[in-house]
Amino acid sequence: MIMTGTIQNREKFLNQLASRLERPRNSSPVERPTWKFRPQDEVLKNASQDELLEVLEEQCKKIHTSFYKTDRKNLSDTLNKVVANYGGGPIVTWKDERFSEWGLDSLFKQEWPSQNIDVYEWEHTKGVENIAKAENANVGITISEITLAESGTVVLISDENKGRTVSFLPATYIALVPKSTLVPRMTQAAQKLQEIYNRTGHVASCINFITGPSNSADIELNLVVGVHGPVKASYIVINDL
């Protein structure tokens, strides 16, 4: 049960705003206007999943992200190869049933351990140990809930089994991207989040829109890939349609 927070100094502050706007305080709900412009709907309008996939693949080149296409049957092999390319473990992953549904159990629980690759699954009951594991990991693996073709962005929605830091602390990052999650752009993601909120009245404490690896151009505008977050990133698209 969440304790309600506090609000301080509000009335005087807001009254001042109303007085500056030369009207009484706005007490009844303001209706969201029907906007005159909606250019965001035009981007990749009517594109098929295959077309969106092409856009995503092209965009990955621009965001320094390796792109792989596979199906459920070959996912295990592909993932194994990508991890090997990144130099193996330790690996940290979300705790998510989809890994098992996609036939990754034997890779996670047998193959990798047998190669002495440490695989740690997020377990909230273990508290801060999770963060230590993520901090020491070479690879973090999560699943994209919504994938934006235009920008090459994966959307992660946190909960107790889906730690935020799995995608930030490890040296490299792999996103598993179900093809069915592809949408044209952030517009559709915002609509989905809105829909979830309308339905449940709840928003996850952290929603991440991740577009490739961490980078900075703060030194003489030279692009440096890999600053605070992962140095390398890969997307593995799974044909689930």
Add this chain to the structure above:
Amino acid sequence: MKVTLFATCLVDLFHSNVGKATVELLERLGCKIDFPEAQICCGQPAYNSGYTKGSKEAMRQMINTFQEAEYVVSPSGSCAFMLKEYPHIFKGDPVWESKAKELAEKTYELTQFIVDVLQVEDVGAIFEETVTYHTSCHMTRLLGVKEAPMILLNHVKGLKFTELPGKEQCCGFGGTFSVKMAQISEQMVDEKVCHVEETEADYLIGADAGCLMNIGGRIERKGKPIKVLHIAEVLNSH
């Protein structure tokens, strides 16, 4: 077609050649030119410096002067735009707002008038030189005239055009800015002159006497062998 010329004070006092070329060019295109003697200055130098009240009398003078005109045409994008600002400046004024609006609606910059109203793209000019063109900020961004000068220059026989690098950058004139912020203005005009030199053009063409005075003045001071002409003078060469 009857055209009333708004020559601008800079042309009247310092660059009469531009005024002469404008008259001859428009006459060649079949216009009859009228020049009301009462015109002085659009008020921009004072207005842009913040002296709105102090410049309104000059604006009223202009509004009255051009009251009877059918088309007001000016060889300056910046000054033409200033006339188009009048309705905003006199907004709420029971007498002057509507008069200002009338003037604004019939005001054109020279190249805009030739292309949009006269619907002429080839004025029959011949100019066998290599030129580059400075797109003035007020003319392109505020007045929104971007294509007309290029269309007209493209049709000038013998003219070899080279694009000015960094053409969208201000030359550093900015009216009183050029003296008030002379240090900064110097850096801006220097970069502009460097860019003009890079084009290896023999002539720099522009459509605003203010910018040309600034860039040309710096070119002369530095002793560069680049000649500066107003677009009206080029279009009047034949």
Add this chain to the structure above:
Amino acid sequence: MAMKIGSEPFKERIDNGIHDDFMRGAVAGAQDGMGVKRRLATEELGNWEDWRSHGEEIRQHVLEHLDYYLEQLSENVAKRGGHVFFAETKEEANDYIRGIVQQKNAKKIVKSKSMVTEEISLNAVLEQEGCEVIETDLGEYILQVDDHDPPSHIVVPALHKNKDQIRDVFTKKLGYNKTSKPEELAWHAREMLRQEYLTADIGITGCNFAVAETGSFSLVTNEGNADLVTALPKTQITVMGMERLVPTFEEMEVLVSLLTRSAVGQKLTSYITVLTGPKEELDVDGPEEFHLVILDNGRSNILGGEFQSVLQCIRCAACINVCPVYRHVGGHSYGSIYSGPIGAVLSPLLGGYDEYKELPYASTLCGACTEVCPVKIPLHNLLHKHREIIVEKEGKAPISEKLAMKAFGLGAASPILYKLGSKLAPTAMNPFTVGDRISKGPGPLKSWTDIREFPAPNKERFRDWFKNREKGDK
């Protein structure tokens, strides 16, 4: 560091800027490079003007109903267990934050880049409390390590420094012993900062856009530093300028898209993070306690007035990246953390005309800023408005200028005076005229002729030529 930076007078700051060759090269390179990226990123959409209009209508709507949306935001943050503090002044904001620091007995604080915390000098306050404050944005970190050098650009704060200068600073202050390669410098900062995130007591962030309906707020970075600042420390404090909010996720999305394209020419930046409240009960990472400080600090005086549109700003710096004046003088010349056209409009409003009366004149009114603004703030018109106020209401214009403008006003309104003046001009200017030009002008002309030639007045005015010609025709 407050909004004001440096203590030199305006002319001196300009002079320093103009003579800083590296800075000018860096700024010109940045403008050219980022200008192209921004243009490509906006043009590829094919309907950028509609995007700008949409951005504008969203921002205008929010400002018109700001009290409502802030109330909604605060309710929803509290519902999620967050604490909201409305601060009218920077002192109130700092006192509140100081209280949290004391209560938590915090020793180490990590921050992600935030202009608003610069505006209220938060770091100085925290350091007075004995806290170690660590900026985690690479650019901000470099400036901080270099004895708190002020930022010169709101998106690329260390733009004025080159990599050799940065290497020297790292060597001197951090015992760095590698080269000036950006990769190696950045890697060193990464290693230094990793430990700081893991051991910090409090994380402090700014806010790109808060979402009223859900009590969420978004952070936009490329480095991922804001994510670590908000995921690891037990307490999080977010400071937002009161105008930085939108109704729902759908408007947030539009403004984020406008921001990333306009600021850095990217479709989206690497990390866009939407946070709501403190962590949930069973979450492992994320803060246990969340505080949102909503800051006025002079903004409400802008609301409802002729400068209201400046509050539409989303801090993308597109105006700075195209400004021909900023190009040559750099950020520090503005004497404010808010530089460029937006700074020249905003600084006098937040910091007063006494401090910033020159800034509105540091513009040719070329309109490049207005043209690129993704939320359609008429920046050059607002600069002009400042001038009007300085001249007509504040009476702060120099006397010589007032006299000259008075003379101009009279001359330009009276055909008789104009005739007299213009007829006399060639004679009056005769002593200064050589051939067809004036090289050493008197009075106000001197500033002109110090650097360029001025044309001599026509012997025959255009109007005389026209009249004579008409006579000849007859």
